[in-house]
Amino acid sequence: MAECVVAVDLGGTSIKAGLVDRRGTLLHRRRVPTAREDGDEAVLRQLVRVVTDMIDAATERDLVPLAAGVAVLGIVDERHGRVITASNLGWRDLPVGEYLEQRIAVPVALGHDVRVGAWAEWALGAGRDVADVLFLAVGTGVSAGLVLDGRLHSGGGYAGELGHVVVAPGGRACGCGNRGCVETVASAAAIADRYAELSGESISTAEVAARAARGGRLAAQVWGEAVEALATALAAAVNLLAPEVIIVGGGLGGAGSAVLDPLRDRLSEHLTFQRRPRVVAPELGDLAGCIGAGLLAWQRLDRQVRP
Amino acid sequence: MAECVVAVDLGGTSIKAGLVDRRGTLLHRRRVPTAREDGDEAVLRQLVRVVTDMIDAATERDLVPLAAGVAVLGIVDERHGRVITASNLGWRDLPVGEYLEQRIAVPVALGHDVRVGAWAEWALGAGRDVADVLFLAVGTGVSAGLVLDGRLHSGGGYAGELGHVVVAPGGRACGCGNRGCVETVASAAAIADRYAELSGESISTAEVAARAARGGRLAAQVWGEAVEALATALAAAVNLLAPEVIIVGGGLGGAGSAVLDPLRDRLSEHLTFQRRPRVVAPELGDLAGCIGAGLLAWQRLDRQVRP
Numbered sequence: 001m002a003e004c005v006v007a008v009d010l011g012g013t014s015i016k017a018g019l020v021d022r023r024g025t026l027l028h029r030r031r032v033p034t035a036r037e038d039g040d041e042a043v044l045r046q047l048v049r050v051v052t053d054m055i056d057a058a059t060e061r062d063l064v065p066l067a068a069g070v071a072v073l074g075i076v077d078e079r080h081g082r083v084i085t086a087s088n089l090g091w092r093d094l095p096v097g098e099y100l101e102q103r104i105a106v107p108v109a110l111g112h113d114v115r116v117g118a119w120a121e122w123a124l125g126a127g128r129d130v131a132d133v134l135f136l137a138v139g140t141g142v143s144a145g146l147v148l149d150g151r152l153h154s155g156g157g158y159a160g161e162l163g164h165v166v167v168a169p170g171g172r173a174c175g176c177g178n179r180g181c182v183e184t185v186a187s188a189a190a191i192a193d194r195y196a197e198l199s200g201e202s203i204s205t206a207e208v209a210a211r212a213a214r215g216g217r218l219a220a221q222v223w224g225e226a227v228e229a230l231a232t233a234l235a236a237a238v239n240l241l242a243p244e245v246i247i248v249g250g251g252l253g254g255a256g257s258a259v260l261d262p263l264r265d266r267l268s269e270h271l272t273f274q275r276r277p278r279v280v281a282p283e284l285g286d287l288a289g290c291i292g293a294g295l296l297a298w299q300r301l302d303r304q305v306r307p
Numbered sequence: 308m309a310e311c312v313v314a315v316d317l318g319g320t321s322i323k324a325g326l327v328d329r330r331g332t333l334l335h336r337r338r339v340p341t342a343r344e345d346g347d348e349a350v351l352r353q354l355v356r357v358v359t360d361m362i363d364a365a366t367e368r369d370l371v372p373l374a375a376g377v378a379v380l381g382i383v384d385e386r387h388g389r390v391i392t393a394s395n396l397g398w399r400d401l402p403v404g405e406y407l408e409q410r411i412a413v414p415v416a417l418g419h420d421v422r423v424g425a426w427a428e429w430a431l432g433a434g435r436d437v438a439d440v441l442f443l444a445v446g447t448g449v450s451a452g453l454v455l456d457g458r459l460h461s462g463g464g465y466a467g468e469l470g471h472v473v474v475a476p477g478g479r480a481c482g483c484g485n486r487g488c489v490e491t492v493a494s495a496a497a498i499a500d501r502y503a504e505l506s507g508e509s510i511s512t513a514e515v516a517a518r519a520a521r522g523g524r525l526a527a528q529v530w531g532e533a534v535e536a537l538a539t540a541l542a543a544a545v546n547l548l549a550p551e552v553i554i555v556g557g558g559l560g561g562a563g564s565a566v567l568d569p570l571r572d573r574l575s576e577h578l579t580f581q582r583r584p585r586v587v588a589p590e591l592g593d594l595a596g597c598i599g600a601g602l603l604a605w606q607r608l609d610r611q612v613r614p
Contacts, residue, residue, distance in 0.1 A: 149460065240548070
């Protein structure tokens with residue numbers, strides 16, 4: 001019988017689950033709303049149920065489930081299987097790996113959603129031909145997943161906080177307690193807020209993007225400020241890390257050439273002698289986190305997936 | 308007979324050479340001036356001579372030299388043993404590894420001086436109890452060596468360019484073609500230049516540091532600007548990489564608490580939720596590059612040194 005692992009991407013809104021085979025292919029996908037309003041324990045119980053259901057689904061398909069990988073957004077200490085903080089779930093210092101392993105028949109690996117997404121894009125997607133990848137996730141927040149020399153860099157759970165690089169010293173207050181962070185200019189909420197501030201009109205970030213594309217002056221200004229903030233922080237990352245590919249994902253990544261083209265231009269303006277990265281769209285879409293959770297589970301079994 | 312490797316740190320001014328044993332101890336040190344004014348080929352021939360002399364010295368001491376490691380300042384592609392550019396030596400795209408291997412009886416590994424210095428501090432010095440280290444070298448230039456999860460990150464030779472993170476947009480012109488890079492504010496030359504600009508008096512960087520320590524107003528201002536530039540770029544690095552220890556080396560590192568204390572304070576001001584690194588002095592002094600070259604040679608033989 002063929003082997004597989006269970007893969008779960010636990011988000012604040014929905015849980016994406018699936019089975020991932022030896023080659024990294026995602027089989028039998030499922031998506032359920034996160035039972036967030038029912039408290040910490042409810043989400044953990046739901047997580048156990050989703051994994052157990054997936055184990056059953058594997059068996060029904062004559063697959064042997066060997067392990068489970070779970071990706072969570074927040075500050076995640078992969079090594080110890082602990083979520084340090086996951087503000088979208090209201091979690092604080094929770095030993096999620098241990099909790100699951102006590103209730104599930106297979107070994108469990110815990111990871112960070114953007115980092116495992118980066119790893120999936122490196123292994124199977126837009127970064128599959130290089131060693132050094134920066135995966136930029138721009139949405140509710142802004143963060144980066146770093147694959148350096150084919151290894152995920154975690155920094156004890158604290159790496160990849162590109163959204164908190166300061167690009168406007170003394171600028172807007174950020175939720176982190178600092179001012180002028182990338183997130184205060186380039187997150188989805190910051191873009192909508194800034195547009196409302198300039199125009200007096202509250203519209204969605206997607207609509208700001210659409211108006212900017214149609215040549216709307218204020219929308220183009222707001223969009224340009226966001227792109228410039230991202231380019232400034234990415235230029236620092238290029239100086240420090242020299243990624244070969246920058247993959248722009250998350251909600252804003254879905255805007256395609258409306259973000260890729262100006263970001264490529266602005267970043268290029270910031271660089272001189274540095275190794276110039278390609279700036280590209282993701283190939284795995286919003287399944288990168290789920291597939292990455294599967295790769296993590298395979299790694300837990302000491303098997304690396306990269307075809 | 309005991310085994311060793313030959314270690315060479317090739318600088319623009321001097322060549323430091325030695326033998327490094329299995330535990331990373333530096334034996335039989337030597338220092339000679341670099342024959343730079345005689346051209347590319349002369350320095351390469353000198354390098355062959357230094358390594359050959361060290362091999363003889365090992366044999367005289369009943370040591371078996373197994374490999375040689377050479378550290379060079381510039382953009383160094385370790386994997387292919389090539390120096391892409393080494394401006395202090397006037398080198399451009401030189402296959403130094405191959406050149407040496409054709410003339411020396413042992414395998415040769417080529418490395419970057421700051422990166423191997425970082426690695427030596429991680430393995431044997433101020434970073435020996437942690438996984439993630441940023442080694443900051445501040446002197447003629449400003450650059451960083453990154454050890455992440457116990458592995459040197461090279462980025463094809465382009466990683467660690469902290470000196471070219473822009474901290475003063477539109478600021479002074481930098482040698483790299485950009486403006487407002489860290490190096491335009493915090494390199495030794497930039498500090499001396501800025502002091503001369505403000506005071507009309509040309510003194511050395513060390514003298515600026517001394518006057519700042521004695522409470523000289525202009526010197527303290529210039530020193531403060533330099534520290535703030537370093538802290539700003541380090542804050543970006545902390546967000547992206549979450550190093551546990553930042554080791555401040557190079558010429559300015561030699562200034563000890565005059566740079567460490569204010570740098571620690573300024574960096575702390577830039578951080579909120581991030582993992583806070585210790586900011587410390589190096590333990591290997593100006594021998595980190597030479598010892599690191601030895602570790603590189605041991606790695607070439609697939610033997611990792613970390614006691």
